[in-house]
Amino acid sequence: xxxxxxxxxxxxxxxxxxxIYRFVQLQADGKFDKVGTAQARxxxxxxxxxxxxxxxxxxxxxxxxxKxxxxxxxAVGAVIASDNAGRAITxxxxxxxxxxxxxxxxxxxAGDVIEVLLTGLYERDA
Numbered sequence: 649x650x651x652x653x654x655x656x657x658x659x660x661x662x663x664x665x666x667x668i669y670r671f672v673q674l675q676a677d678g679k680f681d682k683v684g685t686a687q688a689r690x691x692x693x694x695x696x697x698x699x700x701x702x703x704x705x706x707x708x709x710x711x712x713x714x715k716x717x718x719x720x721x722x723a724v725g726a727v728i729a730s731d732n733a734g735r736a737i738t739x740x741x742x743x744x745x746x747x748x749x750x751x752x753x754x755x756x757x758a759g760d761v762i763e764v765l766l767t768g769l770y771e772r773d774a
Contacts, residue, residue: 650753650761655695655712662698662705669717669761670694670734671748672707680707682734687745690730690769710748710766718755718762726751728764736764745772 663679666672670682671690679701683690691707693714698705708714719735722728727747729739735758739747747770752763 650715650763653713655708655714655766657695657706657708658692659704660692660707662703663701665700666694666698666705667717667734668694668697669715671716671730671736672734680705683730684732684734686732686737687729687740687742687772689746690748693764693766694734708766710768713752713763713765715761716764718760719758720755721757722751722755722762724751724754736762739772741772743773746770747772 660680663681672680673683674691693708695706695708716736719731719737727739728736729747731737749764749766755762
């Protein structure tokens with residue numbers, strides 16, 4: 649079972665429906681949506697769901713241990729990025745790709761909730 653430590657959260661506004669435990673990104677309209685492009689920038693993790701546009705939700709900042717929904721099988725120790733639905737996947741080491749932490753538990757399939765040690769956003773430079 650995945651757990652989360654006392655992560656710092658802030659209240660943000662959704663631009664569209666956001667599921668719990670998804671990577672989110674600030675949009676040009678000042679609202680947060682789940683990450684929509686694989687390996688893209690990640691600004692936080694949804695700590696709760698928001699049902700529709702303009703609803704507020706708690707977003708965990710990118711430091712600490714947080715639950716994240718997996719988008720595929722993930723091994724313990726894998727460097728983590730986002731898929732095109734805001735779910736955790738193994739990061740591809742290529743220029744322009746973004747990573748956010750390390751998997752502390754494994755996922756055997758998409759939809760599993762894993763623990764990710766969020767270490768802050770960084771851009772891969774391979």
